[in-house]
Amino acid sequence: MCIAYLAVTIVTIVANAAVVVADLARANFVLANLAELGLPRSWLPLLAVLKALGAAGLLLGLLGVRGIGAAAAIGLVAFFAGAVIAHLRARVFHNVVFPGGYLALAVTSLVLAITH
Numbered sequence: 001m002c003i004a005y006l007a008v009t010i011v012t013i014v015a016n017a018a019v020v021v022a023d024l025a026r027a028n029f030v031l032a033n034l035a036e037l038g039l040p041r042s043w044l045p046l047l048a049v050l051k052a053l054g055a056a057g058l059l060l061g062l063l064g065v066r067g068i069g070a071a072a073a074i075g076l077v078a079f080f081a082g083a084v085i086a087h088l089r090a091r092v093f094h095n096v097v098f099p100g101g102y103l104a105l106a107v108t109s110l111v112l113a114i115t116h
Contacts, residue, residue: 005112009058009069012105016055016076019102023048037090050079054106061113073110080106 022030023044034041054076061069083099 002112002116005109005116006062008105008112009062009109012073012076012109013055013058013062015102015105016051016058020048020052020055023051033092033095036092037086039086050075054079058109066113070110070113073106073113076106077103077110 026041026044030044031041034044054072057068057072057075061072080099080103084096084103087093087096087099
């Protein structure tokens with residue numbers, strides 16, 4: 001297994017798992033971000049589940065189920081592309097780097113998943 005694929009995918013899994021915990025704990029920064037974007041708090045559980053499924057799928061990819069890993073990476077790319085777009089549409093520029101960073105991790109995980 002490629003070291004880069006392993007390293008980047010583990011970082012992506014851990015980053016997404018950490019933000020899922022913050023979502024489920026309803027951390028102040030998560031609630032503030034939702035408010036700034038004009039999104040209802042009722043969306044938070046679904047957003048957390050989508051990120052958790054992405055992280056779990058990446059883990060399955062590391063464990064040998066390559067198709068699931070690639071599909072999970074595609075899902076995370078779509079999710080975080082949507083998050084970046086939501087930030088840009090709402091003109092919330094001060095923290096767009098965070099979904100942008102998650103998007104970069106997801107894209108890199110996807111590229112490495114399909115090329116390793």
